[in-house]
Amino acid sequence: MWDKKEDESGRQQGRAEIKGDKPAPSRRLWDSTSHANTGLSMDKPSPEKSPSTTHSQIAWQVALSQQILSRHQVEPPTFSGDWMSKLKEESVQFLRDQNAIVPAESKESLYKRGMEILIDKIFALMQRYMCEFNKVAGGTELHVSGTISGEVTEVTRFNKLREAEETETYFRARFSTRLYSLVLRGRDEVIDFFLLPTNKTMALSKGERDYKPLATIQIKITAEGMMWRMAAGVPPVDTLEHLSMWLFGRLIQETKKAASLGSKDSN
DSSP states (O other), rough: OOOHHHHHHHHHHHHHTTOOOOOOOOOOOOHHHHHHHHTOSSSSSOOOHHHHHHHHHHHHHHHHHHHHHHHOOOOOOOOHHHHHHHHHHHHHHHHHHHHHHOHHHHHHHHHHHHHHHHHHHHHHHHHHHHHHHHHHHHHSSSSSEEEEEEEEHHHHHHHHSSEEEEEEEEEEEEEEEEEEEEEEEEEETTTEEEEEEEGGGGGGGHHHHTSSSSSEEEEEEETEEEEEEEEGGGGOOOHHEEEEEHHHHHHHHEEEEEEHOOOOOOO
């Protein structure tokens, strides 16, 4: 169709030259109405491709794509088991060393938290013994009461103007009878247990200075976790339950002694 119109345009141009007229410009005149009816596009058409040419180009492109993909495919890595085992072992040691390096501030908070956990557990165990024991000791001199105060800050030194110059902070708990008290006092990596007359407990550290600790727990925190032991092996226990039983028994024994002495003095 396109070739036929070009031939007709050429013949018209040839006739114009024979007649001596000025050649008409080589362009086509389009009737917008006719094209609207026929649906033809006003864009310049591209030359049509034969089916054989199109199929051969597609096949060539597919083959080229497969070749590119095959060249860039990554094969599964192969490595020696010994090499990987050594790498894993070195990495585990590295991570252990990293965990062992704890900033001073974080280390202090870890010990503080560990100490508080131990006192909480000992207090909970002794509270159970207290509840059971008070079934027979209620209303007597052997009746036991328990309180856990948590962190307590006290002034340990005053200046001439009676202003606080030094303070100490301890994590505290206490079990008391009418005559004697067992004080649990913790700070940093140490928990001390004091057994002293009940009327001296209100002075806190000032009153405790006159008494040697009944027992002391030493705490150590490593990458494996928290460990504790009894200083000097006193008492010779390795569980918190046995320690709590020993402490509760000492409180009752000391109260009995004081009660016996008081009754003798009154007689």
